[in-house]
Amino acid sequence: MSDxxxxxxxxxxQAPLPEESPSWDEFGEMLWEEIEAGAEANQPGFKVVRKLLSDKRFDK
Structure with missing residues (x-):
């Protein structure tokens, strides 16, 4: 995920994450598969992060 x-x-x-969700640093240490699994399980913040990381507007 850090890549x-x-x-x-x-x-x-700088995007705000829901309460009780992992921090951006914690998300950075996860694998993409973990983000996907968390989003499917409806864990706080995972859908937001998956959506942001999939959005082409944030590409360099």
Whole structure:
């Protein structure tokens, strides 16, 4: 996941995350598969992060 974040604009980390969700640093240590699984399980913040990372507007 850290490789994905490197290809994104730094401003992506300014996006607010829901309460009780992992921090951006914690998301950075996860695998993409973990993000997908968390989003499918409806865990706080995972859908937001998946959507932001998939959005081409944040590409460098």
């Amino acid at each position: 994905i974040l490197k290809s994104k604009k730094g401003s992506i980390k």
